[in-house]
Amino acid sequence: MKVVILDDADAVASYGADIFREQLQAKPASVFGLATGSTPLKLYRELIESNQQGDISFSEVRSFNLDEYMDLPPEHPQSYRYFMDEEFFKHIDIDRSNTHVPPGNADNPLTACREYEGAIAAAGGIDIQLLGIGRNGHIGFNEPTSCLASRTRVKTLTEETIADNARFFSEGETQPQLSITMGIGTIMEARLVVLLATGESKAEAIKAMVEGPVSAWCPASALQMHPATVVIVDEAAASALSNPEFFKHIERHNQALLARIKA
Numbered sequence: 001m002k003v004v005i006l007d008d009a010d011a012v013a014s015y016g017a018d019i020f021r022e023q024l025q026a027k028p029a030s031v032f033g034l035a036t037g038s039t040p041l042k043l044y045r046e047l048i049e050s051n052q053q054g055d056i057s058f059s060e061v062r063s064f065n066l067d068e069y070m071d072l073p074p075e076h077p078q079s080y081r082y083f084m085d086e087e088f089f090k091h092i093d094i095d096r097s098n099t100h101v102p103p104g105n106a107d108n109p110l111t112a113c114r115e116y117e118g119a120i121a122a123a124g125g126i127d128i129q130l131l132g133i134g135r136n137g138h139i140g141f142n143e144p145t146s147c148l149a150s151r152t153r154v155k156t157l158t159e160e161t162i163a164d165n166a167r168f169f170s171e172g173e174t175q176p177q178l179s180i181t182m183g184i185g186t187i188m189e190a191r192l193v194v195l196l197a198t199g200e201s202k203a204e205a206i207k208a209m210v211e212g213p214v215s216a217w218c219p220a221s222a223l224q225m226h227p228a229t230v231v232i233v234d235e236a237a238a239s240a241l242s243n244p245e246f247f248k249h250i251e252r253h254n255q256a257l258l259a260r261i262k263a
């Protein structure tokens, strides 16, 4: 697990966006696993800008989102499909029919989950999976106690997650308590995982993910077993790590090595 600690949320977004830009230059028909939440917004804005300037194209990209609320229609403003359309897809040259979000309102969610897994496999698997992290260490909607080998399935949200996401729903509006999410096993099959976290509220989750035991109590800790995960955090999200200086030291060496290779 590579941990990159940067000054602020803007630097986190740029570092993450560079990974996507380089991937697109190397493989225009990439398959991206995408995430919602407030954390990846700046990264999406950077990619939108690069796309609009003509530096990168999403015309051959296929995407699979991590998760979706159950029982929200795609046009509901709090659905993750709506979020992705509004915040990303409608601003870039992606073919909307190549974008996939788990169907939260499927008649048979169990069949829909199997089909989602099948669609990812048929696309050749995910090249880069983008992730945020919940305060309780969840990735996607894989809440604590999730099976670390789980596949796409229906998950019940914890009270903490429901409370964290309540800010997006208006008063009196019914907030879903169920979701469809890629499993941890699904995420672990991505060729590269890029996890972003910013702000002090994520500091304990980042510590548990990076330093804690691999445990279903912190689903993100499974990424310690992933061969290519980059965790990009700002100083605040890194503030509970025992030895942030060590990661900065490693990153300085990595950058020096990269400069040598490119020279």
Ligand SMILES: N[C@@H]1[C@@H](O)[C@H](O)[C@@H](COP(=O)(O)O)O[C@@H]1O
Residues within 6 Å of the ligand: 035, 036, 037, 038, 039, 040, 066, 067, 131, 132, 133, 134, 135, 139, 140, 141, 161, 165
């Ligand atoms: N299902 C999403 C996650 O994919 C996201 O990573 C997390 C953190 O969201 P935020 O980035 O807004 O803190 O919350 C949600 O519950």
